[in-house]
Amino acid sequence: xxxxxxxxxxxxxxxxxxxxxxxxxxxxxxVVVLEKKYLASGATGRCGAGMRMQWGTETNxxxxxxxVKMLSHLPELLNVDVDIEFTQNGYxxxxxxxxxxxxxxxxxxxxxxxxxPARWVTPEESLEIVPxxxxxxxxxxxxxxxxxxxxxxxxxxxxxxxxxxxxVEIYTDTEVQxxxxxxxxxxxxxxxxxxxxxxxxxxxxGGYAKTVGRMVGVELPIFPxxxxxxxxxxxxxxxxxxxxxxxxxLYCQQSPHGSFIMGIGHPNEPESYNIKSSWQxxxxxxxxxxxxxxxxxxxxxxxxxxxxxDMCPDRTPILGSSPALNRFFTAAGFSGHGFMISPITGQxxxxxxxxxxxxxxxxxxxxGRFDRGELFVEPSVV
Amino acid sequence: MNHNDIIICRCxxxxxxxxxxxxxxxxxxxxxxxxxxxxxxxxxxxxxxxPLIVNExxxxxxxxVSEIPLPTFRPSTSPIKMASLLGGDxxx
Numbered sequence: 001x002x003x004x005x006x007x008x009x010x011x012x013x014x015x016x017x018x019x020x021x022x023x024x025x026x027x028x029x030x031v032v033v034l035e036k037k038y039l040a041s042g043a044t045g046r047c048g049a050g051m052r053m054q055w056g057t058e059t060n061x062x063x064x065x066x067x068v069k070m071l072s073h074l075p076e077l078l079n080v081d082v083d084i085e086f087t088q089n090g091y092x093x094x095x096x097x098x099x100x101x102x103x104x105x106x107x108x109x110x111x112x113x114x115x116x117p118a119r120w121v122t123p124e125e126s127l128e129i130v131p132x133x134x135x136x137x138x139x140x141x142x143x144x145x146x147x148x149x150x151x152x153x154x155x156x157x158x159x160x161x162x163x164x165x166x167x168v169e170i171y172t173d174t175e176v177q178x179x180x181x182x183x184x185x186x187x188x189x190x191x192x193x194x195x196x197x198x199x200x201x202x203x204x205x206g207g208y209a210k211t212v213g214r215m216v217g218v219e220l221p222i223f224p225x226x227x228x229x230x231x232x233x234x235x236x237x238x239x240x241x242x243x244x245x246x247x248x249x250l251y252c253q254q255s256p257h258g259s260f261i262m263g264i265g266h267p268n269e270p271e272s273y274n275i276k277s278s279w280q281x282x283x284x285x286x287x288x289x290x291x292x293x294x295x296x297x298x299x300x301x302x303x304x305x306x307x308x309x310d311m312c313p314d315r316t317p318i319l320g321s322s323p324a325l326n327r328f329f330t331a332a333g334f335s336g337h338g339f340m341i342s343p344i345t346g347q348x349x350x351x352x353x354x355x356x357x358x359x360x361x362x363x364x365x366x367x368g369r370f371d372r373g374e375l376f377v378e379p380s381v382v
Numbered sequence: 383m384n385h386n387d388i389i390i391c392r393c394x395x396x397x398x399x400x401x402x403x404x405x406x407x408x409x410x411x412x413x414x415x416x417x418x419x420x421x422x423x424x425x426x427x428x429x430x431x432x433p434l435i436v437n438e439x440x441x442x443x444x445x446x447v448s449e450i451p452l453p454t455f456r457p458s459t460s461p462i463k464m465a466s467l468l469g470g471d472x473x474x
Contacts, residue, residue, distance in 0.1 A: 038413060232464075233424075233425055279457070282457070282462075282467045283470070283471075286464045286468050290465075290468060297463070297465040298465060299463070299464050300425065300461035300462060300463055302458075
């Protein structure tokens with residue numbers, strides 16, 4: 001194992017790999033990625049694989065818009081031969097109350113002002129987009145045809161390959177066990193495979209970001225929360241867009257492979273590292289799904305799994321260094337939408353680490369915002 | 383006969399050649415190979431292909447089969463219709 005590095009990135013998910021690639025591209029010197037298991041084995045590889053630009057805060061709109069631009073030609077951008085299965089079949093987001101419709105219309109004004117082509121559709125127009133949608137109780141929906149899907153394993157693989165081409169070293173099966181600091185400076189990172197001397201660490205550990213923060217005495221308000229998901233047998237293309245309903249707390253999308261991937265949020269899910277599957281999820285998922293997409297009751301479920309959202313209290317990620325330890329950077333707390341903003345996030349984090357002006361202002365997303373009371377509450381999360 | 387054309391994963395149509403390509407690229411566990419090419423992700427959940435792929439990994443790495451870890455087994459045990467999962471709350 002390498003003995004010294006200029007930057008150590010903790011976490012081999014899509015955020016870690018994207019950050020490492022961008023660091024190498026900006027000439028940050030020797031960059032190392034440490035991953036406890038294998039690439040995309042955590043939240044990245046367990047996510048719903050959707051990609052949307054319909055958000056309720058300006059930052060999330062911008063981050064996702066720029067990421068979609070990059071994903072649309074990512075293999076060329078990274079100069080790698082990986083099919084990332086990028087498809088743009090839209091997101092349809094039905095509203096079931098006056099209040100929800102109002103919030104959605106407010107979001108639309110924001111999205112449209114940032115050139116995101118989302119629009120309001122009536123229940124009748126929704127049926128032209130998803131003919132078997134149950135529109136009972138629907139006030140209408142927002143629809144953005146340029147939202148879509150991307151394969152998280154393949155995007156991570158693309159960034160990892162591109163990073164390796166720029167001499168980044170990626171160590172899998174390597175668990176970080178401690179970080180040594182002295183007089184407010186990072187000295188080294190201790191792993192089960194040996195120690196690496198470095199003065200700069202990027203914490204991209206997803207649900208484990210708080211644990212990594214505690215290794216240097218930094219308390220991050222990020223907590224892990226289980227979210228469950230299932231996949232069906234593949235069938236002919238029958239549903240174009242992702243259907244995402246905040247009322248049902250549900251999302252469901254047919255992947256390019258033909259299988260339907262779907263999940264629900266559970267309001268009472270406790271903070272824990274539990275990623276076990278539950279039988280209750282299968283029943284709850286099926287019950288809510290057939291309410292809104294009745295014909296899908298005929299599909300066979302082939303597998304269910306769970307993963308951790310790295311939740312932040314305001315559902316906006318922490319991107320930045322720590323006041324107590326200014327070479328300890330965190331890129332975590334994505335609250336269920338890290339994958340879809342990973343291309344631009346990796347770039348912004350790398351710019352911040354090497355001390356370049358960032359493409360967008362992100363200094364207000366440091367962990368200190370919780371002490372200052374300057375939160376960015378994202379309303380649109382399942 | 384070209385052995386690389388043999389279908390190893392029948393659910394997802396993955397050939398021996400594709401599996402060997404993944405192993406050559408450095409993926410030495412069932413978990414990694416599955417995520418790269420979908421082997422074992424179909425309706426049978428790897429019942430046919432898992433032992434075959436384990437043999438290929440063992441051959442390529444020189445490790446005994448007993449040291450190749452199995453992937454996580456996830457519910458359901460066999461494919462089940464969404465409609466079958468709906469009821470039961472009221473002894474229906």
